[in-house]
Amino acid sequence: MGQRTGAQATEDAPTTRRRGEELRQAIFTAVFDELRTTGYARLTMESVAATASTGKSALYRRWPDKEAMVRDALRSTLPDPHAVPLTGDTRTDLTALLSFLQTVFNRSSGTVFQVVASEVGAETGFMRSLVNDHAVAPCKERIQEVLRDSLTPSDDMNADLALLAEVGPAMLTHHCLTGEPSIPDDYVTEIVDVVLMRLTKA
Known part of the structure; x- marks a missing residue:
């Protein structure tokens, strides 16, 4: 045989x-x-x-x-950013939305995000697009909504808010890509208090 x-x-x-x-x-x-x-x-x-x-x-x-x-x-690991409850309090809501992204990046120990960003990003970029389309982009939109409610209206406010809404997600992404195993809660709090809240009139 x-x-x-x-x-x-x-x-x-x-x-x-x-x-x-x-x-x-x-x-x-x-x-x-x-x-x-x-x-x-x-x-x-x-x-x-x-x-x-x-x-x-x-x-x-x-x-x-x-x-x-x-x-x-x-x-299957990505939570729904639209399921994050908002309270109307600027600091609380910004923290909740950035904590949502923290969960996305920390899920699967963060290592998976680093792997796909470094390897797949150089090939097709499909994984970056997936994370962006299902998590990061919708979260930015909701951050912009929270900021809009907290700032004094102006003619160029939407352009300013779109840029400001990029700050928190960009800092979390950078932290993940520097090789850190996970994003700590304290870092999320610092982004909100040291950066975002100082740029609002809440």
């Missing part, structure tokens, strides 16, 4: 019997583990299947390639 090839051995390896959402979450966990340990460039459908203790056919039934799989995995 002939020996099986390496590909056959991988596909035929014992798997854990899981289905539906349980298997989907196990695959996503494996995706993040692989991103942390090997990076996006070396991540493969086969390596994720092995880490998730499932067959690679289970992955290909759900996604055509690793980009689609990683995109869905990250999307």
Whole structure:
């Protein structure tokens, strides 16, 4: 009886019997583990299947390639910025919105964000676009709304607020990309109190 090839051995390896959402979450966990340990460039459908203790056919039934799989995995971790409750108090609301972004960047230990920003950003930029479209851009819009309510109206106010709304998210992104493992609560508070609140008339 002939020996099986390496590909056959991988596909035929014992798997854990899981289905539906349980298997989907196990695959996503494996995706993040692989991103942390090997990076996006070396991540493969086969390596994720092995880490998730499932067959690679289970992955290909759900996604055509690793980009689609990683995109869905990250999307599953992103909270909804529109779900952040606003109170009408400028400092409280700015802190809540920046804390939302803090959660986005800290999720998956922040390492995933660093990996996709450095590796994928140089290739297609799809992951940066995903994070921006689903989290950063909507959060900036809500920050601008909070600032608009706190400042004295003027003819060029919208242009000023659009720029000011960039400050907090840009500082959080920079902090993440400098290699820090996570964004601490104190840093969020400093951005609000030392930078944003001094630029408002709240």
